[in-house]
């Protein structure tokens with residue numbers, strides 16, 4: 249018999265959120281919650297997936313965790329389902345709090361819900377969905393990683409991810425407007441403009457840490473001559489960590505606030521910044537929770553927005569970026585939204601030396617930050633970095649063919665790749681498409 | 694011996710086929726009823742075009758990335774599944790039995806060929822067994838039931854092969870062949886072998902989600 253890996257997992261992480269949550273639990277309580285979720289919130293999907301899975305292990309090579317841990321079977325997609333959901337089902341929910349902590353750690357920090365494995369399983373079993381069910385159970389049990397829970401609290405209390413107060417939000421926009429007016433005197437960031445064509449929405453961290461991204465978009469909107477606006481009320485933030493913590497109720501509330509802001513402003517569409525998980529939330533999960541098959545208002549991700557601007561020649565390129573660039577395909581907009589050809593069109597339009605990384609498009613490796621894993625905070629940085637050695641190898645291969653700039657059109661990917669870049673000493677400059685587009689576009693003198 | 698033979702080749706055949714058909718039907722209806730009851734939204738995402746697109750890609754050898762990454766597995770599993778379904782349907786001895794019982798007949802394959810196809814199925818099961826024992830990612834998710842399922846599938850083919858060649862004790866292996874075939878039919882709807890009826894649906898749903906909502910390939 250082959251040895252089932254016996255190597256110890258990376259050092260046990262003590263997460264206050266999970267530890268304290270588990271300390272309050274009993275096996276009976278866990279069983280009650282598990283069975284309630286299974287009975288009232290799951291149905292044919294869970295049942296059919298679990299009963300159809302033939303235990304063939306063919307999903308293994310889909311997962312970057314598995315590939316990065318020398319093919320340790322505990323990190324294979326089905327291996328993680330075995331350690332979590334199968335265990336829960338086998339014991340009819342009678343899991344002791346100690347084991348439940350392990351289950352929570354796997355569900356929250358060892359799967360990015362990237363759905364790559366759904367493309368590798370011959371039955372198309374959606375393991376990300378199964379892991380989300382486990383997270384839902386953990387959320388209801390109150391054992392969520394502390395940082396992630398804090399973010400979910402922020403969503404609940406402020407309708408944004410970063411505890412930003414309403415006046416701080418408006419201040420930031422006006423500050424960026426003033427800054428940008430030094431470059432383009434007539435530039436405006438129109439707040440609360442009813443009847444505009446576009447509502448532009450961003451994720452909470454943009455006003456908090458990366459206000460220059462709002463500046464860049466404002467320049468783009470103004471140069472392209474678009475009729476746009478941003479809401480001055482809660483609902484401006486399109487991000488959603490509640491979706492990943494398992495707090496579907498809060499996910500619903502924040503998505504409703506977002507869609508309602510757009511409806512109140514009577515815009516034709518929502519354009520969103522370069523973020524992947526936010527796209528998943530408005531286009532896939534949040535809208536469905538609220539009962540919308542597709543988003544109630546057309547959603548245009550930044551990639552598609554740039555694509556349209558360049559295609560319609562509303563923005564022209566003065567001089568292409570000439571360093572070697574490679575492009576990371578974020579799961580949520582590529583496997584989640586099919587934007588891979590559009591992103592290539594844009595990248596080729598703004599840069600002269602594009603180098604593909606392999607695998608790419610739908611088959612690209614996840615950044616290992618997605619699925620809320622990066623929001624589980626610093627305790628899990630090594631989990632992310634060690635869990636994605638394969639990404640470093642993939643990037644290194646692109647680098648050896650001349651790429652020096654890595655474009656990642658997603659916030660989570662950006663931060664996750666930054667850690668990988670640093671840890672493995674890859675030396676990439678990591679940029680958003682918007683960074684380069686702003687740099688190379690034709691601007692009025 | 695004769696009584697036993699008459700029983701397993703008479704009433705028990707009826708039982709086996711009935712359980713197989715109604716069992717499969719039950720699995721399908723139960724799944725669809727559950728969707729209807731709890732996840733009705735799934736129906737609204739189903740797309741005929743994208744379901745077919747996905748099923749087609751996964752039905753053609755080497756048409757998917759994962760199949761190309763596992764060439765040996767791909768060849769074995771396609772050969773295995775093909776022979777598994779085709780052999781019993783077009784085996785001369787089976788066709789004759791149908792003809793005798795119902796005066797209803799269809800074409801059959803040369804006996805030399807079905808003999809080889811039987812071995813392909815047995816070899817396939819053996820290959821899956823070795824995979825389970827040797828590959829850590831398969832072994833990790835293997836439980837006793839997986840071996841039992843393999844045994845259930847292999848048994849009718851092994852015993853059928855022995856009976857056909859009349860090696861060892863013919864009547865004994867004939868009876869064993871009939872019983873094991875009946876066991877296989879009966880267990881299909883109630884074990885993971887039900888993937889036979891469920892797989893097209895899981896595939897179709899993922900195909901519809903990827904094609905219709907995600908605008909991405911799922912192969």
Ligand code: HEM
Nearest residue numbers: 302303304370371770774821842843846881886888889892
């Ligand atoms: C006609 C529809 C069927 C489809 C689409 C189908 C599909 C599959 C797939 C995708 C696998 C996964 C692993 C692999 O590629 O080998 C598999 C495995 C398997 N199937 Fe099927 N199958 C079908 C019918 C059957 C039937 C009728 C049986 C037996 C009664 C069967 C027995 C098995 C066995 C024994 C395995 C291998 C399990 C292992 O790895 O141990 N299949 N099938």
Ligand code: SF4
Nearest residue numbers: 311359360362363365
């Ligand atoms: S991280 Fe991605 S590939 Fe790995 S198990 Fe989760 S969804 Fe599947």
Ligand code: SF4
Nearest residue numbers: 301302304305307369
């Ligand atoms: S590939 Fe699919 S059927 Fe095979 S073990 Fe993974 S989830 Fe199960």
